[in-house]
Structure formats: structure tokens, C-alpha cells
Amino acid sequence: MSKGIWIVVEQRNAQIRKVSLELLSQARLIANETGDPLVAVVLGQNIQDLAQEVTSYGADKVILVDNEKLAEYTTGAYTSVLNKLIRKEEPNAVLIGNTAMGKDLAPRLAQRLGVGLASDCTGMEKDDANFLTFKRPIYGGKAFAQVATDAKPVMATIRPNTFPIAAPDAARQAEVVTEAAEIDQDDLRAILKDVIIATSERPELTEAEIIVSGGRAMKGPENFPMLEALADVVGGAVGASRAAVDAGWIDSKFQVGQTGKTVSPILYIACGISGAIQHLAGMSSSKVIVAINKDPEANIFNVADYGIVGDIFEIVPLLTEEIKKLVS
Amino acid sequence: MNVITCYKIVPDDQDIIVRDDRTLGLEKAELEIGQYDLPAIEAGMQVVADAGGKVSALSVGPKLLENSKLKKGVLSRGPADLYLVVDDSLAEADTHQTARTLAAAIQKIGDADLVLCGEGSSDLYAQQVGPQLGELLGMANINAVSKITVEGDKVIVERTLEDEVEVLEVSLPAVISVTTDIVQPRIPSMKEVLSAGKKPVTQWSLADIGLADNPQTMETINTLAPELAERKQIIIEGDSEEAVNELWENLRQELQ
Numbered sequence: 001m002s003k004g005i006w007i008v009v010e011q012r013n014a015q016i017r018k019v020s021l022e023l024l025s026q027a028r029l030i031a032n033e034t035g036d037p038l039v040a041v042v043l044g045q046n047i048q049d050l051a052q053e054v055t056s057y058g059a060d061k062v063i064l065v066d067n068e069k070l071a072e073y074t075t076g077a078y079t080s081v082l083n084k085l086i087r088k089e090e091p092n093a094v095l096i097g098n099t100a101m102g103k104d105l106a107p108r109l110a111q112r113l114g115v116g117l118a119s120d121c122t123g124m125e126k127d128d129a130n131f132l133t134f135k136r137p138i139y140g141g142k143a144f145a146q147v148a149t150d151a152k153p154v155m156a157t158i159r160p161n162t163f164p165i166a167a168p169d170a171a172r173q174a175e176v177v178t179e180a181a182e183i184d185q186d187d188l189r190a191i192l193k194d195v196i197i198a199t200s201e202r203p204e205l206t207e208a209e210i211i212v213s214g215g216r217a218m219k220g221p222e223n224f225p226m227l228e229a230l231a232d233v234v235g236g237a238v239g240a241s242r243a244a245v246d247a248g249w250i251d252s253k254f255q256v257g258q259t260g261k262t263v264s265p266i267l268y269i270a271c272g273i274s275g276a277i278q279h280l281a282g283m284s285s286s287k288v289i290v291a292i293n294k295d296p297e298a299n300i301f302n303v304a305d306y307g308i309v310g311d312i313f314e315i316v317p318l319l320t321e322e323i324k325k326l327v328s
Numbered sequence: 329m330n331v332i333t334c335y336k337i338v339p340d341d342q343d344i345i346v347r348d349d350r351t352l353g354l355e356k357a358e359l360e361i362g363q364y365d366l367p368a369i370e371a372g373m374q375v376v377a378d379a380g381g382k383v384s385a386l387s388v389g390p391k392l393l394e395n396s397k398l399k400k401g402v403l404s405r406g407p408a409d410l411y412l413v414v415d416d417s418l419a420e421a422d423t424h425q426t427a428r429t430l431a432a433a434i435q436k437i438g439d440a441d442l443v444l445c446g447e448g449s450s451d452l453y454a455q456q457v458g459p460q461l462g463e464l465l466g467m468a469n470i471n472a473v474s475k476i477t478v479e480g481d482k483v484i485v486e487r488t489l490e491d492e493v494e495v496l497e498v499s500l501p502a503v504i505s506v507t508t509d510i511v512q513p514r515i516p517s518m519k520e521v522l523s524a525g526k527k528p529v530t531q532w533s534l535a536d537i538g539l540a541d542n543p544q545t546m547e548t549i550n551t552l553a554p555e556l557a558e559r560k561q562i563i564i565e566g567d568s569e570e571a572v573n574e575l576w577e578n579l580r581q582e583l584q
Contacts, residue, residue, distance in 0.1 A: 017490075072494075075459065075469055100489040104471040107423070107456035111463040116424060116545030119454045133549065138452050139341045143352050145452075146549040189468040189502075193484070194495035204490045252509035253488060258450070259363060259508045267583065277342060288582050289559065290575070296563075305560040305582070308575050310567030318572040 004061070004091040005031050006153070008082065009042045009054055010101055016050060018207050019097030019160040021057050026163035027095060028058030030126050036092055037061055040174075041085065043078060043181075045071035051176045056168035060175070067181035072192045073101050075108055077183045083112045084182050091153050092131055095124075098157040099206075106157045116149040118156040122264075122285065124163075130154070140258040141281035160206045161264040202228075202237045205254065210236030210267045213256055213283070216243040217272025217294065217312060224250055226313070227271060230320045233327060239263065239283075241273045257282035272312045275300030292316065329381030329478065332437060333372040333407065333444040334430055334461075335365035337389055337398055338451040346553040359392060361401055364446030366513035371476060371506050372444050373406040373514075379478035382408040384437060388429040390419040394531070403524035404516035410529045411437055413537055423452075424545040427460035432537040434465060442483065443503040447471065458505030468498050471505040 005027045010017040024040060031038040040054035041063045051062045065081055082105075086094060094109075096102040098120045110117035122144070123135030130148035134156050138145050148154075205211065212231040214224060224238065231238045239256040240249070256263055258278040268286035273279060275291070275298055283289070284303060291304035292312050301307045308315055339357030347353055361369075372383040385407040387393055393412050403410055413433050418425065434440050443465070448455035455471070462469025474493075475486035487494040488507060498504075516524070534540070562578065564571045 075462070079463075100472045100487070103455050104459055104469070107459035108463045108469060110456075110545075111424070111427070111460045116422065117454075117456060118546060119423075119456050136454075138551065139339075139344055139352065140450070140453075141554075142341055142344055142346065143350075143551050143553045145551045147546050148549055149546050151545065189499045190470060191497045192494055193497050196486075196493040196495070198491050198493070200491070206490065252507075267579065284557070288579070290579065301561075301563060303557075303559055305562065306575055306578055307561070307563040308567070308571055309563060309565050310571065314567035315572055315575075318567075318569055319576060322572060322576050 003089065004037045004039045005034070005093045005095065006039045006041055006086070006091045007059075008094065008096045008105075009040050009050070010097055010099060011042060011044050011047060011050060014044070014047055014050060016053060017097060017099060018165070019099060019158070021165045022160070022163040023095050023097060023158055024054060024057040024059060025166035026124065028166065030124070030132070031060075033126050034131070039063060039091065041065070041082070043070045043081060051174070053168075055172050055174040056170050057166065058172070062174050062176045064176065064178045065181050066178065067183070069183050070181055073105075074190050074192065075104055076189055077181070078105050079108045079112060080183055081181050082109055085179060086113060086153060093154040093156075096157045098159045102157045106155060110155045113153070113155075115151045115153060115155055118147045118149070121156050121158045122162050124156065124158060132156070140278065141284055159262065159264070202231060203235070205237050205239055205256070205261045206263055208237035208263070208265050210234045210269070211239045211256070211263055211265045211283075212236055212269045212271065213239035213241065213273060214244055214250070214271045215241035215273030216247070218244055218249060221249040223313070226316050230269070230316055233320055233323045236267075241276070241279050270300050270304075271316055273300050274298050275303065329376060329379045329441050330439050331372040331375055331381060331383045331442045331444060332386050332434055332440045333365070333369045333383060334386050334457070335369065335402060335446070336362045336387060336449045336451070337393055338362045338449060341450065350552040350555070352551065352553065359395065359398060361398070362446055362450040364448055364450055364508060366405070367508050367510050368444045368446045368506050369402070369405050369407065370511045370513045374511055375442065375476055375478060381441070384409050384411060386411045386430065386433055386437070388413040388418055388426060388433065389421075390414070390416045399529060400521060400524040403527045404520040405514060406520070407527075409527055412529065412531045413534065414531055415534045417534075422544050422546045423454045423456040423460060425542050427457045427464055428542050429534070429537070429539060430457065431461055431464035432539045433532065434461070436532070436537050441500045443467070443501070445503065445505045447505050447507055455505075458503050462503040465501070465503065467501045467503050469503040469505070470496060470498055472507055473504050474507045474510050476504065476506075476510070
């Protein structure tokens with residue numbers, strides 16, 4: 001009896017996060033093999049309209065839990081609701097995006113369910129013995145561990161940009177079920193007071209398809225608009241190495257590397273970044289890496305698909321102009 | 329305010345060798361305090377500097393925790409005392425086992441108002457132990473915290489999400505996992521290093537904390553270095569317009 005693969009869909013203000021669609025797309029392929037129904041679980045407020053969207057990405061069934069107390073994510077309420085649903089329906093697997101929410105929710109939920117959790121995974125495969133196995137980076141990306149558990153549900157959080165999003169099928173139909181939210185008062189020990197929205201129009205680093213990153217050779221904060229200009233013509237995000245962050249040139253939320261964000265864009269353009277191992281740990285799974293650096297000996301060239309040895313202050317504006325011409 | 333900051337002793341990954349068969353050699357790797365844990369210790373020191381109270385440090389792991397340099401390394405960064413749970417079976421502990429051991433130790437220490445963790449360990453980086461501790465201790469847990477302000481029996485925290493910052497009011501006791509940018513960890517002064525040796529250290533066994541049965545929940549099937557991604561390594565010399573055009577032509581083909 002197949003009990004289903006569940007995707008906990010992350011949404012904010014009824015906008016589904018990209019990683020949830022990536023998970024639906026990949027789990028659809030696995031569900032086709034195992035015969036499990038693919039179930040999208042959506043928690044929030046005023047989320048009825050999302051059922052059609054998650055269906056179009058492959059769900060066989062949609063569970064909606066629509067409640068004002070779920071409008072904003074809180075650990076207690078979300079854990080409580082999902083724990084009760086999972087105990088009732090006993091799915092084979094529960095998959096969540098490795099986002100700020102997923103990283104907070106999944107370990108607490110796994111602990112309450114008494115099962116293990118494979119976190120921050122960059123690979124997922126069907127496995128005859130353990131239903132699914134997962135690959136996850138350890139030692140700052142120096143190695144990958146393959147992990148599994150024989151308990152059910154198998155739980156994992158998957159890093160954004162790991163899997164491609166399949167083309168949606170608007171004609172697809174799914175069973176839509178609305179469940180009541182059972183939230184104990186005790187579950188609301190953290191109260192949201194305020195949300196400060198970052199005003200950036202650029203994509204979020206871990207979700208961006210193109211990233212333009214700057215390092216020590218950027219020389220100062222006054223030069224980062226040059227990278228922003230390049231990022232904007234390609235619809236990309238701006239990143240930075242630890243050296244640039246430590247120098248105070250750019251906020252730490254833009255840091256790519258072992259103590260910053262781990263990214264897997266289609267294109268990573270490293271500008272004036274030497275390529276310290278801690279930086280490579282955060283971006284070495286990028287599909288195409290471009291290095292721009294004056295120093296031909298810089299380590300970044302060893303991991304680059306394309307390198308250009310020269311002055312970033314000449315090359316980056318030229319490249320931006322070149323792309324602008326093409327776009328217009 | 330009783331603050332307990334948890335930390336892990338890890339191999340310095342710069343010294344980890346990748347062998348020809350893609351397995352890892354950790355023999356030459358020096359042991360150090362996890363780089364995500366140092367900001368958590370410093371954040372604890374800031375909390376008690378503002379609100380009063382004391383910081384205790386806590387770690388669980390194999391016998392190597394007893395290394396006196398590592399113990400001084402932690403205590404020289406400010407904590408008033410140190411608790412260790414030592415058992416060689418913890419060398420390969422998964423997050424569940426680590427969290428259960430930490431939770432049992434925290435309960436034995438008693439009266440914790442605030443438990444602080446780094447956002448993950450710098451070796452396995454599962455980022456699970458903070459939320460697991462919250463569940464096991466029956467406390468609120470908040471991750472990705474970049475600012476903590478104490479207000480009576482509550483803390484106001486800033487939680488950095490992908491594209492926004494949440495301001496949350498959290499009732500104590502609570503488990504908080506902090507980001508590396510919450511505060512710059514100190515470099516201990518000579519005086520701090522010298523006085524660290526005089527601070528109390530309490531060492532327990534698993535039996536001391538009443539943890540006889542502590543099963544693993546995740547099995548590691550193998551650990552291998554990645555096969556090196558084939559990179560094209562096309563290097564263009566010079567910063568002329570021609571060089572940039574050549575780069576862009578290549579990229580256009582890649583992105584099609």
C-alpha cells in the first residue's frame with residue numbers, strides 16, 4: 001500500500017517558493033516509479049488558489065490547511081499541524097526545501113515524529129531498501145555523505161536549485177482536501193512583531209540563476225554598483241566573498257561560502273575573488289563558473305570554465321555594455 | 329539569566345586530505361572549536377553583559393574533548409564554567425543522538441533560561457541540533473537569529489530569512505541558533521587565556537546524565553569526495569574589448 005510522498009510547500013503571501021516547485025517536479029519522477037501518490041501540503045492563510053498551481057507541477061492530491069494562525073510561519077504552529085497530519089496519514093516520505101523555514105521546521109518535526117532527517121541535501125534517489133537515499137555535502141563541500149534511514153516517514157530538506165522545475169500542466173487534476181488546523185495555545189510561544197522587507201528587486205542568492213560576486217580586488221564598497229549593473233542586465237543576484245564582507249564593503253547576507261550562503265546557479269561570475277577553499281565550498285556546484293581576475297595564478301581559475309585574466313574595472317563594465325547592446 | 333552555549337569540536341577542514349580513492353584522511357587535521365559556534369559563545373557573553381547572569385559552555389563528544397588546550401580555548405572566550413559529556417560512542421553521533429545528549433546534560437545543569445547554538449557544525453553542517461533541542465526540552469526554538477535583545481522574561485530577536493528580517497518576541501526559556509554575523513567572536517587576551525585554566529570544568533559520562541539508550545536515526549552509507557567536475561578551463565588573456573567579446577560569445581552558447 002503506497003502512502004505517498006509529501007512535499008511541504010513553502011509560501012509567503014500566497015507566493016510559492018521556487019524550491020517547492022523543484023521538489024514537486026523531482027518527486028513526481030520518483031512517485032512515477034514507486035507508485036506513491038504525490039501530495040502537496042500547503043499551510044497558510046488564503047491559500048485556496050494555490051491548489052491549482054501545485055497540481056500543475058505534478059501533485060495527485062493537495063492538502064490545504066488554511067488558518068489565520070498559519071499566516072506567518074511559526075515553529076510551534078507549523079510543527080503541531082504537520083505532526084498531526086503525518087501521524088494520521090502515515091506518508092512514506094516528507095520533503096521540505098532547505099530554506100530558513102525548512103531548516104527551522106524539519107528538525108523539530110522529525111524529532112516529534114521520532115524519525116531521522118537528512119538535511120541540506122543536494123541529491124535524492126529512489127532506493128529499494130530504504131525507499132530514498134540522499135546525498136549531502138560535509139566538511140565544507142570537501143565530501144558528500146550518502147545517508148538513509150529505514151524508519152518512516154523518510155524526511156529530508158533539499159537545497160534550493162538542486163532540481164530543475166518541470167513545465168507545468170494546467171490541465172492536470174488533483175484531489176483537494178481542506179484540513180482543520182489543530183493548534184494548541186502552547187504552540188505559539190514566539191510572536192511575530194514585525195517584518196522588515198528587504199527592498200532589493202534582485203533575486204534571492206540561493207534561488208538566483210545568475211550570480212555576480214565580488215572579492216577583495218573590488219577594493220571598496222563604492223565599486224559594488226559596478227557588479228549590480230552587470231547583475232541587473234542579466235537578471236542576476238550580487239554575491240561576495242568573505243574578504244569583501246569582512247572588510248565591511250557589503251552586508252554579510254550577500255556572503256557566498258562556507259560561513260555564508262551555498263549557491264548552485266547556472267552561471268557564477270567571480271570578480272576579483274582569489275578562490276579560497278571556504279569560498280569554493282559555497283559555489284563549486286554552480287553549472288558554469290567564470291573567473292575574472294588580474295592574477296593568473298589565482299586559485300579561482302582552477303575551478304573555472306571560463307577565465308579572463310585582466311582588470312575587473314575594465315572587464316565588468318565592458319561585459320555589461322556588451323550584454324546591454326544585445327538585450328536592447 | 330542562565331545561558332548555556334553549545335559547541336562542537338571539529339577537524340579543521342583545511343587539513344583534511346582527499347585520497348586517490350576519494351576517501352578522506354583526517355589524521356593531519358587539527359581540532360578546533362566549530363567556526364559557527366564561536367559567534368554563539370560571544371552572543372551569550374553579550375546577553376549576560378546586558379542582562380546579567382552567567383554563560384556556561386557545553387559540549388558532548390568523544391575523549392578528545394578532554395584536550396586541555398581545547399577546554400581553555402572555550403573558557404578563554406568568556407564562559408564562567410564548562411560542562412562536558414564524554415563517551416567515545418559519540419564520535420559518530422548523528423544529530424538526534426547529539427541533541428538527546430545535549431538535552432539530558434542541559435536538564436542536569438538545570439535552570440537554563442537561554443540555550444544558544446551556532447547555525448550548524450562546521451564538519452557535518454546538518455543545522456538540526458538547535459530545533460531538535462527545542463523539541464526535546466519543550467522550549468521555543470528560533471533559527472537564523474542575527475540579533476538578541478533581552479526584555480524581562482522575553483527576548484526580542486531578529487531572524488534573517490531569504491529576503492526579509494522577522495522581529496520575534498520569544499518567551500524564555502528558549503533555544504536560539506545564531507548566524508555567524510550576529511557578533512564578531514573575540515580573540516582572547518593573555519589574561520583571559522591564563523584565567524581560563526582556573527575555571528570549573530564538570531565532566532559527565534552518559535550514565536551520569538541518565539542516557540543509556542540513544543539509538544541512531546540516520547545511517548551514513550558512504551562518505552566520498554566529489555568526482556571533480558570537469559571544468560572547461562578556457563582562459564582568455566587581457567581586458568580588451570575583444571577579450572570580453574570572446575568571453576561573452578562563449579557564455580551565450582553555454583546559456584542557450
